[in-house]
Amino acid sequence: MTTDTVAPLSMRQAFNGTVLASAVTAAAELGLVDQLDEHRACALDTFARDHGLSFRALRLIADVLEGADAVATVHDGVTLVPGPRFTELRENKGYLVWLVKGHAPILAQADTFARAGRGQDAARLRDGRAIARACHDYGRFHVDPVFDRVTAGLAFECAADLGCGSGHRVIRLAHRYPGKRFVGLDPDEGAVETATKAVADAGLRDRVEIVHADVSRPARGRHPGVDLVFSFFPGHDLWPLEECVTSLGQVRRAFPDARRLLLGDTYRSDLSSDAAAPVFSLGFEYTHALMDQYIPSPGDWEAAIARSPWRLADRTELDLPYSCIFHLTPRH
Template sequence: MTDVQPTLKVEPGDVPDAPRPVFELFEGFALTSVLASLERAGLLARLEGGGVPADSAEGEDGLPLATLRYLAQRGIVEETDGTFSLSARGQAITRDKGYLVWLQGGYGHVLAALGDFSTGAQRYGSDVIRDGRWVADGSALIGRDDVSPHATAVLETIDFSHVVDLGCGNARFLIAAANRFGVTGVGVDLAPEACEDAGHAIAAADLSDRVIVRCGDAGDLDAIPELADADLAVAFFLLHEIFEHGRDALMSYLRKLGTIMPRGAHMLVAEVQPASGAPDERWRPEFTLLHAIMRQQLLTEQGWHDAFTEAGWSRHEVRELGLPGAVLLLYRNDAPGGAEGGA
């Protein structure tokens, strides 16, 4: 009698060659964490600067050899003659590293607490908050390529001499505007870490006599006296935080800003529109979710236009940004109560 071997029942998910997309997510999470952490530690710059010799990668100040080997296995770096350098794929990713810093450091722990937020065990804003320095650093890196060039092009169409940057982060845009246009400026930001970094950056740029940053709430317009003399206000990804308190709060903010600033002054705004549900959308669904966790809503371009015009501002220009779904809005203060003067 021939022995009969037992037959194993194979489920569809057990087929060795079946796609397992979970590992794509696993890889993406790990790479995001590694690259963002190296950037924040100042070590990614060594790879971007030309390469890291393998024999120098084991010291306290070097990139751990195991990390370099991992990045090589994932196609981020290449090893040639004992030196690790960025591959073409690595160069493409690190050009957009700000998104990784913004997500992993600024909001990674916020997303990790989503379950507790959903059950009520924790609450955003009291038990868990975003990291101000990571958000500021990530936003500055994102803004360098996907916001600043567009904003600079728009600002070249108007005259202005004094800027107030509402929610300035580490003041990179304010510094760039001072250098490019020769203007003076004041920045306001709520995060002490971002304000500290801004102070260092302003000093390093030798602009301490023309640019200052003050730690404070950009939502409290009464605490920003410089607005009365400003012919340009900048609010990059700030107004949705005002809208968090309702449309009436947003309208009150825009109207008050119009009465404080001179007539003819401008306001430059960048915002991300809410996710539309399109299957190939990038960035917007994640941005929308994170702000929903923070109990913040986003508006479409038309929604922002309706709010501005109702508050007494007229549209000067609207254009898309490099961030998927983001728009840049330039409005002019035509409020009857605005101070006389302006551009």
């Protein structure tokens, strides 16, 4: 994966980019982007009145987006329509929600969390609900299409999602495979609450179970019959190396009937000083450094897998910068 050569970021770009990130997050969370995507137009005065918003604030949010060519205002001055870069906004807004809302306290107190021993304090301040929503949003554009292709030919009766977040992945699979059972596990209470509600709203409580659990140490024997296990993006939380090897072994013992483990995660890009770093990479590595979490390289993952009860059978790149799916099968 390569990046373009661009000029170093200026302080003006940094300041205005921070405002843009906030405006994108607000537009996404308020439903303004969805309104434009579905109806291709939005009367700001009506939208503000119907949603109990300040028109002045909404107008400035729209102005900032318009400055990025994501939206445009028509001749009446209050009707918003998609701009030339609206598709880019729609497909990438989840990354901004993930960074700006999901990690807001960490970004605001970076100087505090850069001090030795404060990383765990930072990790506890993440907004699990916002992160779950954000991962769902960008995942449907950049992860789910690849995941669908990978799972299309797999035979299974019961699948478990370690780190299920909003639950959208198990819900999608449950709709695709009406005769199958699913389990979603997540350590974040906010994500579990979000996923449980989503499962109920989808009418799938009879086939989809959401469990609050430590995905690095799933309970042995708790979910018999699970023959497919997948995990997307909590993998880096398993490190350092010895802990990762232990966790991979624990997953094997917790799901002895599993014939395949699909482990999807973002790996280290080494682009922290590159102004052309793609969306997500720099924010991912920056926030995790503040949480004092190690981000492994593909070689690190291969070394851990080689010492685990799993064998690396294949690898598929995701449409997400520096991210892939490791296809693991039981070694014995």
